[in-house]
Amino acid sequence: MSANVIAGPQVFSTGSLEYSGKAVDGVVHVPGVRYGERLDAADRFSPLRDPSPGRAQAGSTVFPQSPGSLDWLMGPALSSLEQDEDSFLLDIWTPEGALDLPVLVFLPGGAFISGAGNVGWYDGARLAAEGNAVVVTVSYRLGALALLGGSGVPLNLGVQDILQALTWISANISAFGGDPAAVTLAGHSAGAWYAYVLSLAPAAKGLFCRTALFSLPWQPPLSPAAYAERRELFNGFLKDALDGGTPDGALDGGSLATAPVPAILEAQAAVGKAYAGRGLGLVPAADGGLVPDWAMDFRRAASSLHVESLLLSSTDNEAAAFLHPVPVAAVSPEQVAGFVAGHFEEAPEVLDFLDSRIPDATPHAKLVEAMSLHQFRLAATELAGRANAAGVEATLLRFSVPSKLDGVGSPHCFELPFLFGNREDWRDAPMLRGFPEDSFEAVSGQLRSLLLSFVANGRPRSADGEPLDRFTADHPQLHALAADGVVAGTIEPELRARR
Structure with missing residues (x-):
């Protein structure tokens, strides 16, 4: 294997700000690009403005977070990065000499409480080179510091941060060779949730034209009552973490505004434990603005989509x-039956489906199947159908390549190393142990081709150039990416999930 070809520093200018990057094998990586800073530097809940002169770039830091709950699957790469509440950063990869190229903006996931765009997992060099595209990854505020600030009205600072990042990209990406009129917003898990919500938001209209959603969870925003419950519970745990709290035992926004980060992380971990088995502890709440209370009502939401196409x-x-x-x-x-009864309209039909799909499986495997259906797969199918009915082109994909890790099949997050094609950056990930290198390259090549062709013109194509059929009412096509390529998948029957 030949050594990487490394060029000297390259400089990009956006008005009064300059950014430096280094080219490796024809792709320039510009790290630590600041997309915003707080209007009030002393207020951790402040909205953002454009970065000031002299603050163009920063070191690679991540927003405060505890180790992720899926580190056992993905590895500990996030834990090696320094944490800082001022991590309003992008990383940009652009081919040398780029001009008016399509742009891929990627939002990482992490259950709304962890994750970062600048961790090595999301190195965009290979996507930029193969897709002749500009690739941007985004970090945004997390956990209580994103979701519980303010008083009785949620601020949803994570989605506000992403909106600021998209606004910055629209205004400045041409300096890095990108076309601001050809931006695709992609996200995984919580990042997909934010990408989806912004695809409905009037404030984001015109900032991107296509959306790629990987493992979009069915997660309705919290109601005012549920938000108040989470906030009160968090405040109680924060009081304990602060060893006494305020004299009268009550916490207000000022306490969260000044509490040290370790106490905040301890309190939000306690909220997560309190909701174990009932969903995530900290999630966005409806705010009447960027996050509408009807966001997960796909029938209503589809008519508000302002993008041309969905993957x-x-x-x-x-x-x-x-x-x-x-x-x-x-x-x-009995636990499987209880979950099904609580999450589906016709429990007997769903139980029969589980028995027919995985007839000799353990109850544990059937619970995995039922949860996967309810939270992810049926939601993707329903959204594809509603989008098509609303005139938005949609393509439905299923990643069907199993891990060699015993008992996990093709789990949440498993497609990510294949998507970025950077196995070395996932060397500590247990989910990739024992996976053959030639198979990794073949599957990764297919998935990158599907995404990059979508970024280029909104039509996913397999590695041999074949376009994937769009999802329509007359032809509700599911495409499965298996170890031997893209094949026709089977749509699940209409198992009506309780929503």
Whole structure:
């Protein structure tokens, strides 16, 4: 293998600000690009403005977070990065000499409480080179510092940060060789949720024209009552973490505004434990603005989409990532039946489907299947259908390549190393252990081709150039990416999830 070809520093200018990057094998990486700064530097909940002169770039830091709950699957790469509340940063990869190229903006996931765009997992060099595109990754505020600031009205600072990043990209990406009129917004998991919500938001109209959603979770925004409940619970845990809290035992916004980060992380971890088995502890709440209360009502939401096309992808066994730590013997048939009854309109029909799809499976495996259906796969199918009915082109994809890790199948997050094609940056990921290199390259090449062709013109194509059929009412096509290529998948029957 030949050594990488490394060029000297390259400088990009956007008005009064300059950014430096280094080219490797024809792609320039510009790290630590600041997309915004707080209007009030002393207020951790302040909205953002454009960066000031002299603050164009920063070191690679991430927003405060605890180790991720899926580190056992993905590896510990996030834990090696320094944390800072001022991590309003982009990383940009652009081919040398780029001019008016399509732009891919990627939002990482992490259950709304962890993640960062500048971790090595999301190195965009290969996508930029193969797609002749500009690739941008975004970091945004997380956890209580993003979701519980302010008083009784949620601020949803994570989505505000992303909107500021998209605004900055629209105004400045041409300096890096990108076309601001050809931006695709992509996201994974919580990042997909934010990308989807911004695809509905009037404030984001015109900032991107296509959306690629990987493992979009069905996660309705919190109601005012549910938000107040989370906030009160968090405040109680924060009081404990601060060893006494305020004299009268009550916490107000000022306490969260000044509490040290370790106490905040301790309190939000306690909220997560309190909601274990009932969903995520900290999630965005409806705010009447960027996050509407009807966001997950796909019938209504589809008519508000302001993008031309959607790429919707999920994995075969999404919930295996979350249930793998639960011992197989700990899940009973009664628990499966209880979950199905609570999450689907016609429980007997769903139980029959589970028996026919995985007839000899354990109750644990059937619970994985039922949760994957409810939270991810059926949501993607429904959104594809509603988008098509509203005149938005949609393509439905299923990542059906299993990990060699025992008992997980194709779990949540497993497609990410294949998407970026950077196995070396995932060398500590248990989910890739034992996966053959030639198979990795073949699957990765197919997935990158699907995404990059979508970025180029909104029509995903396989590695041999074949376009994927769009999802329509007359032809509700699911495309499965298997180890041997892209094949026709089978749409699940209309198993009506309780929404």
